[in-house]
Amino acid sequence: MEFADTTVIWTTLKELNIPIRRVKKFDNHVLVIYEDSHNNLWIGTDYGVFILDRDKKKFTASFDELGNKEDTGTCNEIIEDKNGNIWIALYGGGLIRYNLRTKEFVRYTSRHPQMPLKEDFLQSLMIDDRNNLWIGYNSKGIQVINERNEILASYENNPKDPYSLNNNIIFSMIRALDSKILIGPTEGVLMYLIRIRSVSPTIPYPNPNSPF
Secondary structure, X not given: OOOOOOOOOOOOOOOOOOOHHHOOOOOXXXXXXXXXXXXXXXXXXXXXXEEEEOOOOEEEXXXXXXXXXXXXXXXXXXXXXXXOEEXXXXXXXXXXXXXXXXXXXXXXXXXXXXXXXXXXEEEEEEEOOOOOEEEEEOOOXXXXXXXXXXXXXXXXXXXXXXXXXXXXXXXXXXXXXXXXXXXXXXXXXXXXXXXXXXXXXXXXXXXXOOXX
């Protein structure tokens, strides 16, 4: 196996002359970094979410100008859907949807009247090939929501069902190139060939079509 010559340069925000001290409560414990379609760099930390304008070399605290952890919470995931919505998973703060065009945001929690979450402690997010949002919870499995904020499916572990999730803590999810869904709970990796038509209580596991 051959590798091309590569030069890796490690640097810091300070060396890039980015004034992070001007942002109140900026937390150096970075959990997630995401670049959106408008070339904004989103930084998810233990004290909420910050946006880096790379042209102006300036950080802005999102949704709360003071960057209060009580209002934004720990950020575990940031993704963008096909409609230009940024989705932010907060541990204890629920789910935030931010539209890049209108600059409007909505927070969803377990108490939201139209789209209640299963709990407010989110670990992971994913957008599938149909632009559905998959929400991975800290103790409640998975919830799948479409573009109209309708709940399509809800998956949890059922000890009596060998084809259900093996664990309700969902740390990571990703859509593979063949549209299969890879799910990372606390025990192993699950593969699921998604065919969502209605709400279903379980994910077939192990999947008979899986190469694993």
